[in-house]
Amino acid sequence: MDESHLKILKCPKCGKKLLFNGGIAVADIADGEIVCEKGHTWPITQGIPSLVHPPINEEDAKWISDYDQMAENYDELVKEYDTWLGIDMMKEREGFNTFIPIEGSCRSIDVSIGTGANFIALYNQFKDQMERFNLHGMDLSTGMLNVSQRKFKDAGFTVGLTHGSVFNIPFQKNLFDIVLHSGGINTFSDIPGALNEMLRIAKPGGIIIVVDEGLSPEKRETEEGKAIIKTNSLFAAKPPLEHIPEKAKDVEVNFVMNETFYQIVFKK
Ligand SMILES: C[S@@+](CC[C@H](N)C(=O)[O-])C[C@H]1O[C@@H](n2cnc3c(N)ncnc32)[C@H](O)[C@@H]1O
Ligand SMILES: [Zn+2]
Numbered sequence: 001m002d003e004s005h006l007k008i009l010k011c012p013k014c015g016k017k018l019l020f021n022g023g024i025a026v027a028d029i030a031d032g033e034i035v036c037e038k039g040h041t042w043p044i045t046q047g048i049p050s051l052v053h054p055p056i057n058e059e060d061a062k063w064i065s066d067y068d069q070m071a072e073n074y075d076e077l078v079k080e081y082d083t084w085l086g087i088d089m090m091k092e093r094e095g096f097n098t099f100i101p102i103e104g105s106c107r108s109i110d111v112s113i114g115t116g117a118n119f120i121a122l123y124n125q126f127k128d129q130m131e132r133f134n135l136h137g138m139d140l141s142t143g144m145l146n147v148s149q150r151k152f153k154d155a156g157f158t159v160g161l162t163h164g165s166v167f168n169i170p171f172q173k174n175l176f177d178i179v180l181h182s183g184g185i186n187t188f189s190d191i192p193g194a195l196n197e198m199l200r201i202a203k204p205g206g207i208i209i210v211v212d213e214g215l216s217p218e219k220r221e222t223e224e225g226k227a228i229i230k231t232n233s234l235f236a237a238k239p240p241l242e243h244i245p246e247k248a249k250d251v252e253v254n255f256v257m258n259e260t261f262y263q264i265v266f267k268k
Contacts, residue, residue: 001028001029018034021033169197185210
């Protein structure tokens with residue numbers, strides 16, 4: 001990790017700014033420690049700072065342990081959705097790119113980056129203009145972070161990665177043009193907290209995109225829809241509109257991926 005990444009983080013315990021333990025770093029730090037003004041220290045492992053606080057509860061920890069275990073096979077597992085739901089998930093992910101400004105700089109974060117598929121889809125479309133992007137990815141699963149780190153390196157573009165939780169995002173406020181979350185919110189133990197945090201780190205005017213399994217009202221009435229829910233009950237989820245922060249503006253809900261996922265978009 002480098003100085004520009006460090007500058008936008010905050011201590012998840014006290015909210016204060018962070019410094020490299022040992023002074024200013026001229027180059028990327030692979031392994032080391034960062035420290036806040038109050039002396040709380042956080043490790044950096046293979047270039048990824050770990051800023052998880054408070055410790056995760058049992059329910060979330062179980063999910064994270066599952067994600068750690070499936071990280072290496074996750075992309076293969078997700079491909080099963082393509083045939084089953086009649087979609088091309090990688091192509092569908094390019095749909096998130098429609099929210100990217102057509103020119104100028106764009107600082108974007110995927111707050112549950114998983115294996116990095118959303119940013120691979122971004123790269124596929126914006127290969128020749130990557131210099132205008134400042135990309136960040138966060139996840140609570142180190143297994144997922146390691147896979148995404150390898151994929152970004154192989155593809156040849158940079159994403160600052162952070163080990164952290166959506167319930168207390170270790171980034172300062174008002175930073176991002178785009179805050180993206182896909183695939184996890186249905187099982188989060190604190191959905192309002194996660195949405196509040198996503199709004200907090202967005203710039204005024206920034207866009208928050210939240211996507212997860214959940215059939216459209218029309219699809220859930222069809223035989224196909226009923227069969228999908230019977231096979232995987234996650235698809236019975238409804239967009240958590242009651243938890244959208246009051247301060248959110250221009251809230252829109254759509255159904256994407258052949259009407260099998262909801263997509264909530266709002267502005268700060
Ligand atoms: C179903 S996967 C989706 C991954 C990726 N966003 C995608 O669309 O393929 C859900 C992800 O959410 C992450 N996650 C779960 N709880 C989290 C939390 N509290 N904070 C950050 N990430 C979390 C998991 O580790 C996992 O990588
Ligand atoms: Zn601190």
